[in-house]
Amino acid sequence: MSENFKQLPEELQLATSAHVKYIQSLDTRKDEYDYWLTEHLRLNGLYWGLTSLHLLGHPDALPRAETIDFVLSCQHESGGFGAAPGHDAHMLSTVSAVQILAMVDAFDELESRGKGKAQVGKYIASLQNRQTGTFAGDEWGEEDTRFLYGAFNALSLLGLLHLVDVDKAVNHIAACANFDGGYGVSPGAESHAGQIFTCVAALTIAGRQDLVDKERLGRWLSERQIAGGGLNGRPEKKEDVCYSWWVLSSLEMIGKTHWIDKDQLIAFILRCQDPERGGISDRPGDMVDVWHTVFGLAGLSLLRYPGLEPVDEVYCMPKSTTARVLGR
């Protein structure tokens, strides 16, 4: 996959302008029941949509000022963010808020108009289980390696990773490792591609990739590609576009992306597009959503699909953003 975008056959064309329009339309669907049923994902959705637009090369397709206003309107006194105004603070929406503000370069607005970086860092740090090192999603205590990764992601973007016990968190991840080289939700849990992404990315942020059994994990990850080119998330499961991100980014982090057939995966993701109305679905012919859209596009970016902005495999954000924020 390379050369010139224009030379690709029609079925391998990315419907860029349809995708941009699809994402722009998401916040105008207030006459659809689903719009209201998914309000608990609004801030996540904004992160998925904005990341998609950045990767598509249309970073300004959503209005910056309104984006910042909305993000700040979700913040609580505690520093944490809820999914939308009126929703409780949670790690998942807090991480999305930090990622969005990083993408639109608005940490200064968080200081001047929001509760400030330090308060966000304090909120996230308060969710660490100081005994085991893992993190809860909110004050009610659900624990999961997703939250640990989210904490590392947001805190490192804020430059506040020192607020938490990194070594203890790293030990917790090590306890989640399985004989097959993968990682689960918690110690004892089965390896799962989504959790592998969170664990390997957290270890990468912590500078502790030495703990990863790269040969064994790479083998497990590469075996996720099945006939048809798509990737599944566990052995003997169906393929799904979102694993184009969880599996592929993990392979990228351990330097084994060449262990799968990239062209077949590109073709699979592109078959999941809705070329007319935009968006990407889990499998060809299914309903699209912004979540599969961003992970499909991020996968294509990692696969060096022509015309897409490079994505950071650890943060699932444009590399240009992480380079600026992390100063690398």
Place this chain on the structure above:
Amino acid sequence: MADQGGSQHGIARTSRVRSEEQKQRDLQRIQKYRELEDQVRSHVSRADYSPQLFQLTSKLLRLNPEYYTLWNVRRRCLISGLFSRPSAGSSCSTACSSTFPTATTTQSSTSCSSSSSATTPPAPGSPTAGRSGTTAEPGAAGAPSGTFASDDPAQAPAADSTDSATAAAAAAAAEQQDLATIQSELSFTIPLLLESPKCYWIWSYRQWILAQAIARLRPHVARQVWEAELGLASKMLGKDRRNFHAWGYRRHVVTQLESAALRGASMVEAEFEYTYRMIQTDLSNFSAWHSRSKLIPRLLDERGADDAARRAFLDKELNQIREALNVGPEDQSLWYYHQFLMLNLVDPDKHPAMTRGIAAGDRAAYLAREIDEIKELLEDYPDVKLIYEALFEYTLYLCQLEDRQPTADERADLAAWLAKLKELDPMRNGRWADLERECGL
């Protein structure tokens, strides 16, 4: 971030153009939904965590179980009134609740009642702090009198024997109240779980309710509540054998049932047996094989197995997986478990459970025999790539175990198997090329 639900999975793409009738129906549903939501927010803004609000959350959660804030509102309603007030000397001792690692309610007493909590929840403390802090101060603003046990005499310190008898009766009544609330909450979530078996928030709420059982009920009462959960886990796994939420829930329930807080004892034998039953139903269930790999070390330790018993155990596992591979050599799940057994042989420092007493030479003999057995599989299945992959990997294991380079014959075998892998599995050519280079083939 990982899947939080709300995304579309497996729903066929249809025209997004709605008929006028559909639009009208949507608008009506939106109106009903938003009215309910407005009512909830109105109560919350007044910090009125009343039974009315509680009932509104029931209605709205049935429409949308992914609405996590509603589950939190529901918790606050329970803490603010529907649960009894814990009293000193009641069954709700910090001793029993502190053994529960995820029972975390860091709400301070004021957080449920202060008006500022309506739009701004209190800053959460460490999730491990205040494990028994499910208290609501008497007179909390959110607790209307009448329905709530704010006049509970158990609040008063026992001064003499009459008072202590009264206190005991009050404690018993409080426990009854809490048990009824807990059971009602568990019932409430079941239809929601059946409809949305991958919804994190429902599972997490259910775990929180169960934590309340440990914190609020006497151990033998709490235990009965928890024991019923094994049935739920089995039911959910019966419907979807790979549901990792249900497997995780099962592990959590077992851990708690084994704990001192519930006067428990090890259930490792029963759980190991459960994995066996699951595998019998479906050999391809890697979740069950995985669970097996995690239970074996404990199982053997608790049996007090000596080296010979451990070796016999390994033999049995090997026979079982070999039989399975004879009928399903294309099944990754089986090969992963086979790999696990081989890792026990080749890396006994990391995986000592079954092989700690087997001398290095014997372990090599085991591997050699396994390689021979797998070669025999090729007679029936000459085009199954997983067989070649296993042969390749285990031959390298054997050399590693014997601390030597492959012999000329082995090198020829490795090269032939690799050629076959390239032919049968070109998707992973990058990996085969790396192996070829690393092994100098």
